[in-house]
Amino acid sequence: MLSKVNFGFFLKGVRPLIWLILFTVLLQIFFARGGTVYWQWGPLSLTSLGIINGSYVFCRFVLIIFMSTLLTLTTAPLEISDALESLMGPLKKFKVPVYEISLMLSIALRFVPTLMDETEKIMNAQRSRGVNFGEGNIVKQIKAVVPLLIPLFVSSFNRAEDLATAMEARGYRGGEGRTKYRIHFWKRNDTLACILFGLTMIVLLYLRNW
Amino acid sequence: MSIHFEKVNYIYQADTPFRHQALKNLTVSIPTGSYTAIIGHTGSGKSTLLQHLNGLLKPSSGSVTVADKTITAVTKNKELGELRKHVGIVFQFPEAQLFEETVLKDIAFAPKNFGKTPAEAEQIAREMALLVGLPEEVLQNSPFELSGGQMRRVAIAGILAMKPDVLVLDEPTAGLDPKGRHEIMQMFAQLHSQKQLTIVLVTHQMDDVANYADHAIVLEKGEVIASTSPQEVFKDPQWLLKHHLALPKATRFAYELQQTGKVVFEKMPLTEKELAASLVDLLGKGGN
Numbered sequence: 227m228l229s230k231v232n233f234g235f236f237l238k239g240v241r242p243l244i245w246l247i248l249f250t251v252l253l254q255i256f257f258a259r260g261g262t263v264y265w266q267w268g269p270l271s272l273t274s275l276g277i278i279n280g281s282y283v284f285c286r287f288v289l290i291i292f293m294s295t296l297l298t299l300t301t302a303p304l305e306i307s308d309a310l311e312s313l314m315g316p317l318k319k320f321k322v323p324v325y326e327i328s329l330m331l332s333i334a335l336r337f338v339p340t341l342m343d344e345t346e347k348i349m350n351a352q353r354s355r356g357v358n359f360g361e362g363n364i365v366k367q368i369k370a371v372v373p374l375l376i377p378l379f380v381s382s383f384n385r386a387e388d389l390a391t392a393m394e395a396r397g398y399r400g401g402e403g404r405t406k407y408r409i410h411f412w413k414r415n416d417t418l419a420c421i422l423f424g425l426t427m428i429v430l431l432y433l434r435n436w
Numbered sequence: 437m438s439i440h441f442e443k444v445n446y447i448y449q450a451d452t453p454f455r456h457q458a459l460k461n462l463t464v465s466i467p468t469g470s471y472t473a474i475i476g477h478t479g480s481g482k483s484t485l486l487q488h489l490n491g492l493l494k495p496s497s498g499s500v501t502v503a504d505k506t507i508t509a510v511t512k513n514k515e516l517g518e519l520r521k522h523v524g525i526v527f528q529f530p531e532a533q534l535f536e537e538t539v540l541k542d543i544a545f546a547p548k549n550f551g552k553t554p555a556e557a558e559q560i561a562r563e564m565a566l567l568v569g570l571p572e573e574v575l576q577n578s579p580f581e582l583s584g585g586q587m588r589r590v591a592i593a594g595i596l597a598m599k600p601d602v603l604v605l606d607e608p609t610a611g612l613d614p615k616g617r618h619e620i621m622q623m624f625a626q627l628h629s630q631k632q633l634t635i636v637l638v639t640h641q642m643d644d645v646a647n648y649a650d651h652a653i654v655l656e657k658g659e660v661i662a663s664t665s666p667q668e669v670f671k672d673p674q675w676l677l678k679h680h681l682a683l684p685k686a687t688r689f690a691y692e693l694q695q696t697g698k699v700v701f702e703k704m705p706l707t708e709k710e711l712a713a714s715l716v717d718l719l720g721k722g723g724n
Contacts, residue, residue, distance in 0.1 A: 356549025376535035
């Protein structure tokens with residue numbers, strides 16, 4: 227494979243969703259009407275159009291999962307947010323706060339693991355005070371979340387304030403005229419990828435209308 | 437309540453590339469009514485050990501016995517509620533657990549969870565607030581309006597309100613000023629002597645170990661390398677150096693003094709008081 231990603235990872239990505247996919251495919255196969263009828267029983271019917279639709283749906287789902295797996299496994303979150311920023315660059319002309327959006331995105335991504343750690347810690351602390359998460363009826367379960375969410379909010383706000391102070395202390399003043407640590411260059415591979423993608427799209431469009 | 441670990445292994449994220457064994461075949465006892473200090477480097481398994489004490493983690497193999505309750509890998513979560521009532525854990529920076537509208541309600545949270553009526557819980561909360569030295573007038577305030585030191589006290593009171601038999605403290609004085617640190621450590625010492633509470637203290641402060649603990653467990657890379665009295669632990673500076681541990685201030689002073697070759701301490705002092713006493717003693721004998 228071009229991306230050097232083990233094929234097993236793609237299959238692993240599909241596995242949790244396989245039942246949902248199969249369910250949708252079966253619905254398509256048995257309930258879609260049209261084309262030659264092969265078999266019929268009450269409202270259920272097996273038709274040629276149903277089978278075609280079903281395989282379409284299957285391929286679509288699997289491709290979506292494969293593509294997102296490929297993106298997340300080959301590209302670091304920071305690179306994605308950098309890419310978004312440079313791709314949205316032209317929108318600056320329309321006063322879209324592109325820089326701020328990408329900063330928000332990278333900060334959000336950066337704090338996902340921190341927040342997960344924090345959640346774990348607070349859950350442990352509240353468990354020690356006799357809260358049972360995920361037990362009892364629905365009202366009890368919702369009530370159990372309150373002692374978790376409030377401390378999480380409080381600490382997130384505190385952390386946001388600390389972060390803002392730390393950024394200001396280091397002279398952060400926003401996007402205008404700011405240089406970057408990671409600079410992106412357009413390489414030959416990028417041009418190739420774009421051409422390849424364009425060609426694929428043209429072929430697909432042609433096949434569809436033909 | 438006696439606590440005993442028997443051949444406990446704990447593995448984080450088993451069956452993944454991130455597999456990490458935090459406890460390795462660990463066998464150790466924490467005596468009833470003791471003030472036990474757990475010492476060890478970051479990553480030595482202190483926090484993992486601590487979370488086994490009230491069943492937040494279950495051993496991957498081996499067993500943990502607390503009083504008459506034995507926890508193994510297959511113990512059901514439902515059976516752990518009773519245990520949590522008896523073992524109170526004050527986590528690092530416990531003020532992160534505060535969430536109620538008022539200080540009083542927050543302290544009363546645990547007893548209410550463990551089956552006390554609201555009136556009883558409030559009664560207990562008032563007692564505990566008094567015990568940790570919170571002024572009466574803050575009890576109806578929001579816990580988030582308090583100073584850092586007072587928030588810490590509220591959180592500790594919230595654990596004490598469970599009336600545990602074993603109190604586990606994970607660096608309870610981290611981030612406090614020296615005065616607050618001293619007051620809180622004194623309060624724990626008092627609880628230990630007056631209510632015969634078993635205390636387990638995880639700390640990096642060797643002075644706290646020397647001043648308060650009567651038993652010390654030293655961990656390294658998930659294994660117990662010593663479980664003995666603080667006196668024994670601090671006996672051999674070479675051993676401590678090898679395991680990257682520090683000496684209490686008073687003991688270090690005594691060793692350095694001894695290295696000048698002018699005095700010989702019969703028994704190494706651990707605390708400032710002991711140091712002063714032995715110095716007076718030595719001077720009395722007319723040592724130079």
